[in-house]
Amino acid sequence: MPQFASALARGLTVRHIRFMALGSAIGTGLFYGSAAAIQAAGPAVLLAYAIGGAAVFLVMRALGEMAVRHPVSGSFGQYASRYLGPFAGFITGWTFAFEMAIVAIADVTAFGIYMGFWFPDVPRWIWILAVVFFIAAINLVKVKVFGETEFWLSLVKVVAIIAMILGGAAIIIFGFGLPAGANPGLETMLGSGGFFANGFWGLLASFSIVMFAFGGIETIGITAGEAENPKKAIPGAINTVPLRILLFYVCTLAVLMMISPWDRIDGSTSPFVQIFDMLGIPAAAHILNAVVITAAISAINSDTFGAGRMMYGLAEQGHAPKAFAKISRHGVPWMTVATMAAVLLAGVVLNALLPESLFLIVASIATFATVWVWLMILLSHIAMKREIARKGLPTSEFPVPFWPVASYLALGFMAFIVVLLGIMPDTRVALIVGCAWIGLLFLAYRFGVKGAGRRRADLADETGKDDGGAAASETTADDASESVSAPAENR
Template sequence: MSPQLAGAVDSVTTEPPQMERGIKNRHLQLIAIGGSIGTGLFMGSGELIKNAGPGIVLVYLAIGLFVFLIMRMLGELLLSNLHYKTFGDVAKHQVGPWAGFFVSWNYWFSWVVACIADIIAITGYVKFFNADVPVWIPALISCLVLTGLNLLPVKWFGEAEFWFAIIKIVAILGLIAVGIYLVITGFTNPDGVQAKVSNLWEYGGFLPMGISGLLLGFQMGIFSFIGVELVGTAAAETENPRKTLPKAINSIVVRILIFYIGALLVIMMVTPWVDIDPETSPFVSTLSLAGFGIAAAVINLVVLTSAASSANSGLYSDTRMLFALAHDGHAPKRMGDLAENGIPRKAVLFTCAFLFLSIPVLLAGDSVIQGFIFVSSICATLVLFTWGMICVSFICYLRKHPEKHANSGFKTPIAAVAPWLVLAFFVFIAVLLVSAEGTRMAFLCAPIWFVVLTVLWQLRKRTLEKEGRPITGMIPTVAHPLDLEDGEQ
């Protein structure tokens, strides 16, 4: 038997060290909600409202529909084989070893970029309380705190995200309730502007900037949804993924309608879109303009916490991806080590080291929002590839395993056309990114990253072949211990 074949057989029968399944059902449900309420909603929606006016809700509806289809595909794929730990595993098993390498490293890099954007957002929120604070101080503190949180056992991550999500939910629902009350009572702010439903169309119509303004909203809109796929990564450390994962994914539609559409409509009813400052969070500025200074400060604290939660979740997902890469032979072996508390400590420290790049980004920019938009544009470009590969993996899955799809207890709606619809939508987004002046440079930088990945893959593959090792870890196809007794796959 050749060394390659021997290694492959061994990898089928033995799995890498297992991380603790310490995430409970309540954790996963709230991680799903928290992941779908991204920093882009709090920080970037002001810029989107400036570009598209009230019509921005149509952008979120469109993106939300396609994100739901992506998550249904991911859910079916993960539940088809509980040995999958990440969608990098799905890609390498369904598409090929190169796909696993590209998806995993691209996802790792995109979340490093997203975490930097979150830290930039945190800095902006801190300056609400004290504009004289040097930008590097809150950035440095954020990096250190996030590193510490990710070195804790996974059950504490689940607990922290549970409460972070509770804070987000209560704050947004509270804002919606207050906004509805202001509209019903006809509240007039200190500038003499009355809260009313007709504010949605009285200032130039529902689409004041026309279709062109609407199209400009898609870039930041995509960034707002980054993190929704975290529920798929967390499922690998969940006690009962077959029960909890479908429930978490199916609730995405309701969350989008309430937390995105509902919140933004209320904000623009209370404060006409023309009065919303794109440099600040509309959640904060709306209450400030309405004369609720203390409430605005509380909301600002909440959105600061939300940004920290987003970065914390991203780091969690990133370190698990790096852990899986190490056991595939695609990252340094020491990144696959587990500490006594079941945490891939070295992967955490390596990933967190890149967060400190947020400091020079902040120091180089003219404003916090400029830095945030540039970094988030890069991230939006990278995530299109990750989500696109989920679609490609699903297409391969349908062709290779039609019987698994037929017997799945969590079938993707319109499965035959869903991945193609999403991929066509991504081509549309890519055209918009390269057409808009504000996002063109970030989009055009992406091919450089994929050239680097191509070179690294060729070098790594040759090294593994020379050493007589398999070019990737194998995915077991035997029943997982957590499979249902009836043998549902």
């Protein structure tokens, strides 16, 4: 039976992973992208976040079941190879890396916009360049330092969100800072067209941004390869997902729309900052801007970590350049960090060229990549469950609830989102770019990975190298994904 590989240093504690899970739900998609979702759907955006969040929770439970069973680096990329075949693993791993790269560009774009609130005359790309070098430095040190950084950044975000909900509730109840005659509450939220202000079509249009907001949450699964106790840490983090979605998205946005009519949110900056600025509470606006900047840094940090670890796992399977598997003396894959830094530097150029329209374009493309990865996670999980039943293997320690109905419902919803991207004019470019990306991966696998494997095999036949060392170096890419070594904790 195929095994899985993991050679990274294990330094992430339960505390680290739990707050990484918390932080993954509070990022650019909430603090900035929610403006576009609100503009599309009006108050019905709350329903969109609830529906999308339920589907994402089922994806995370599927990933959690596999991660507890196989706590490895590369996570779902290796699961796809194991249960769906080498090409599925190749396409899943690289699409996730692509997703993280695109999301990171969206995050650095948002970071530049947030800094513009304080320094409107400074070009955005200058701030982005500075944060790129900072993030690269954080990701090159020990993974425990990364975990501590994410812990404190996530703690700031969590505390700020809770404080904002409580402060917003006080404004709604007592009217602090509101003009005379204001009537905060449901009347304000529903006063500009009702709950479905833009109709059912508006609700559907919001899903591309809503699902983008949840993108990257699957990074929790990748931490399994570096968790000190993955069987405890992963379930604990994943089981908090429903509460996070209800608190951080539904409650928070409901409070915002009860304070100020939703149609006043224009997306020029974070809706959180904009609303508190409109209320004439400048100190609150500046504090919130500091919080959203913290959220952006945390998100970029997590994006870089996730993409790097996935590329490391791909390299171990023979699906990426061998250089990506090189480990520094701190136990981190330094080459993948350098690659992500280069991608973010490209984001600097894009922000200089397309400062106004870049975020929506990038967000929709990231949504396609995100949903594709979730589809592959669900399909891998279904294949694993079938194998467990077929071979009479021990049951899972962290099974998906309501199997198999819940898993197939989530699968159908994700397929629906992909179709929706093609139907909506504003997001159609995402489906076009996504299909081109999948086609490019097919060609890369067909002529690069498999071709290299055949050439190595032919060379072995010609030279007659049969010793163990040569055989190991001549394994084809397909074989590599099926014969990687056991996890480091079992060696």
